[in-house]
Amino acid sequence: MDAIDEIDLDAELRARGYRVTQPRRAVWEALRTADGHLTVEHITARTAELGYDVDLASVYRSLDLLAELGLARASRLGESEAGRWELAHPDEHFHLVCAGCGEVDHHIGSLVAEIRDHVDGAHGFAVEGVELTVTGWCARCRRDRRLR
């Protein structure tokens, strides 16, 4: 199957009986063309850069819809209070958050799948999603920290 960022949103929307509108396209473009997780405010700014004029409320509504379509997902990282969003990549990944610089790294690998397999079925629990966030210090911040 194609990569998720090449999905035809218009078709996806129509297939489910939703209308194709500017805000929905705008939010999808914003997510699709920027990798990593964006705050809602950041997404709104990006839609503006892309030439759309979208209200904040519509960004929220579009994000919820994209989530329902399985195209996007919310992720809450570390202590950050702001909700962040990213494409719902089918390859499961986890996040490394540096306590020093706040940098967030995506890591892809078998780890998340292993966790899923490990937990799925145990105690009758059917796993749907695995959210793994590892906090710590990246190489650079460790060095800077030592120097202080």
Next chain:
Amino acid sequence: MDAIDEIDLDAELRARGYRVTQPRRAVWEALRTADGHLTVEHITARTAELGYDVDLASVYRSLDLLAELGLARASRLGESEAGRWELAHPDEHFHLVCAGCGEVDHHIGSLVAEIRDHVDGAHGFAVEGVELTVTGWCARCRRDRRLR
């Protein structure tokens, strides 16, 4: 060492030069005597039940302080927007969140330690904390869902 819920908060505070106050004791009691993760609002309600009269702002401030002392930690679960808090149990555990009933299960086991070992040191990243949340459907909700 003693279990975390038997720690003498007064001593802990004094050792770090903080004052021993009612709100701090109240929040500590609330966390200590209720297992699982509580919303801030829930914690405030519990302090009231315990006979304290604590302002919301003070609950927030006390929680931040407990976190700094390493006695409590914030955990953001699944889609829930509200911040939740729990004792900083030294044994690492992860959360199972049911998408149906919202029930949250704590699971203790070697899994989190394995993840830590797996990630620690890779790419020069020094792991400090591992936050793992698995969402899915518990046995009961799976059944109810099928029936609908």
Next chain:
DNA sequence: GTGGCTGCAAACATTTTGCATAACT
């Protein structure tokens, strides 16, 4: 006594909602 802490209220930040209008099909 004095400086840290609290309570209160107001400010903030984020997300949700009601409703008249615009726009997709």
Next chain:
DNA sequence: AGTTATGCAAAATGTTTGCAGCCAC
């Protein structure tokens, strides 16, 4: 044309902050 979705503004939620007075030390 008929609705669904949008924009706007207001409300709801959750959390933080400024400040005068109180209380632990």
